[in-house]
Amino acid sequence: MFKVAVIGTGYVGLTTAIGLASLGHEVVGYDIDPSKVEQLKAGILPIYEPGLDQMLTDVLATGKLRATSNLSEALVNAEFVFTCVPTPQDEDGSADLSYVISASKEMKDLLAPGAIVVTKSTVPVGSASQVEDAIGRADVHVASNPEFLREGAAVIDFKNPDRIVVGARSTEVAQRVMDLYAVIDCPKVLTSQPAAELIKYASNSFLAIKLSYVNDIAALCEAAGADPLEVMHGMGLDSRIGDRFLAPGPGWGGSCFPKDTRALASISAGFGIAIPLIDAAIVSNEKAHKRVVDRVMQELGGSLVGKTIAVLGLTFKANTDDTRQSPAIAVIERLIGRGAKVVAFDPIVSAYSLAGLKVAASPTAAASDADALVVLTEWPEFGKLNPADLLTAMRGTCVVDTRNILNKTNWQAAGAIFPDLKNS
Ligand code: NAD
Numbered sequence: 275m276f277k278v279a280v281i282g283t284g285y286v287g288l289t290t291a292i293g294l295a296s297l298g299h300e301v302v303g304y305d306i307d308p309s310k311v312e313q314l315k316a317g318i319l320p321i322y323e324p325g326l327d328q329m330l331t332d333v334l335a336t337g338k339l340r341a342t343s344n345l346s347e348a349l350v351n352a353e354f355v356f357t358c359v360p361t362p363q364d365e366d367g368s369a370d371l372s373y374v375i376s377a378s379k380e381m382k383d384l385l386a387p388g389a390i391v392v393t394k395s396t397v398p399v400g401s402a403s404q405v406e407d408a409i410g411r412a413d414v415h416v417a418s419n420p421e422f423l424r425e426g427a428a429v430i431d432f433k434n435p436d437r438i439v440v441g442a443r444s445t446e447v448a449q450r451v452m453d454l455y456a457v458i459d460c461p462k463v464l465t466s467q468p469a470a471e472l473i474k475y476a477s478n479s480f481l482a483i484k485l486s487y488v489n490d491i492a493a494l495c496e497a498a499g500a501d502p503l504e505v506m507h508g509m510g511l512d513s514r515i516g517d518r519f520l521a522p523g524p525g526w527g528g529s530c531f532p533k534d535t536r537a538l539a540s541i542s543a544g545f546g547i548a549i550p551l552i553d554a555a556i557v558s559n560e561k562a563h564k565r566v567v568d569r570v571m572q573e574l575g576g577s578l579v580g581k582t583i584a585v586l587g588l589t590f591k592a593n594t595d596d597t598r599q600s601p602a603i604a605v606i607e608r609l610i611g612r613g614a615k616v617v618a619f620d621p622i623v624s625a626y627s628l629a630g631l632k633v634a635a636s637p638t639a640a641a642s643d644a645d646a647l648v649v650l651t652e653w654p655e656f657g658k659l660n661p662a663d664l665l666t667a668m669r670g671t672c673v674v675d676t677r678n679i680l681n682k683t684n685w686q687a688a689g690a691i692f693p694d695l696k697n698s
Pocket of ligand 1 (some may be wrong): 283306307380397424
């Protein structure tokens with residue numbers, strides 16, 4: 275078992291720290307935000323992530339996980355130091371490496387001799403060299419171990435990942451990082467730093483492109499009178515396509531896809547390699563947001579001025595509290611921009627600051643006096659709602675289910691009208 279420090283205890287850092295501690299490693303979590311450290315010490319998970327709270331309780335009880343606001347205390351004996359800090363989108367679309375570089379500079383004089391600094395943050399190809407320069411120590415190694423967890427399924431993904439990728443200058447260093455995951459049975463890819471860095475961006479951009487394609491095909495299906503779900507089912511049976519990630523929706527979002535697609539476009543442009551599919555996927559995604567609003571407007575007579583729209587779901591997907599770059603928020607902003615008032619309900623998010631948006635305490639409260647109801651996140655509980663309860667509370671009958679989670683037959687029987695999309 276090894277001594278590990280995790281720098282940055284957000285969605286990725288928490289999963290990494292708690293996950294590695296659950297494997298038996300001695301882990302110290304460090305964050306510049308003292309409130310997160312205090313919560314961790316108290317056994318409170320600062321985010322909503324199913325199953326991770328119980329794992330936190332367990333690893334605190336075994337003493338395998340500690341949290342600290344003192345960087346030197348975190349690093350003093352650490353053989354591995356995982357950097358899990360943000361890499362947000364810069365103004366020009368490129369990835370902002372400043373958090374990774376400043377974390378590297380903060381730790382450089384505190385690292386134990388022979389330590390391996392492992393970048394888990396999603397970073398552009400070539401970043402490992404910049405981290406090496408920022409640390410500037412011949413006795414410290416740098417490796418890249420990109421994270422592929424899905425929020426809402428982070429525990430499952432930690433325990434049963436599709437693959438683990440580690441890139442380093444030497445196979446020996448990469449193997450030492452991989453040894454941390456020895457008990458996890460999955461394909462393990464030892465590779466170079468640039469390959470590890472690119473695998474992450476290439477994967478996320480591929481998934482975003484796939485979803486954009488799915489959303490565009492779903493729009494075509496509707497225009498042509500075909501059920502999008504039947505078409506996706508038929509496509510997914512082709513093993514070259516696969517049945518995962520074929521669900522049409524209001525557009526993709528979250529803290530990764532929007533910034534990672536733009537970053538890869540910027541990276542490829544920097545190498546003089548055009549990848550027009552990425553740009554097309556980004557444009558398609560904005561159209562997906564717009565199509566939701568168009569559909570509501572069509573049904574409500576062409577204008578949303580003075581209308582009240584009930585929304586179910588604020589998070590970018592179910593089973594998370596994360597609203598960063600949520601397509602639900604993107605759609606809500608467009609609805610508000612068209613003159614609507616929006617009242618939303620989300621099972622986890624009870625407050626959100628946006629002019630024109632109110633967050634209600636229940637689906638029925640959100641539906642009260644609404645002219646239309648729009649489902650924007652696939653929370654399973656929305657599929658169990660009683661249509662009569664909501665339709666009785668509403669003023670109108672228009673229902674737009676962007677996640678195909680409602681039982682359409684039951685809702686139609688209760689009086690709901692699901693508008694078709696025309697000419698969008
Ligand atoms: P996050 O914002 O949830 O967490 C980042 C944490 O780092 C915060 O708690 C912040 O206080 C802390 N931090 C910032 N600067 C620091 C410093 N100098 N020292 C110590 N702590 C510092 O971000 P996240 O969602 O966990 O993402 C982290 C990285 O992982 C990003 O590069 C992201 O692209 C990548 N990633 C995220 C996901 C995901 O689903 N969230 C999945 C794969 C990869």
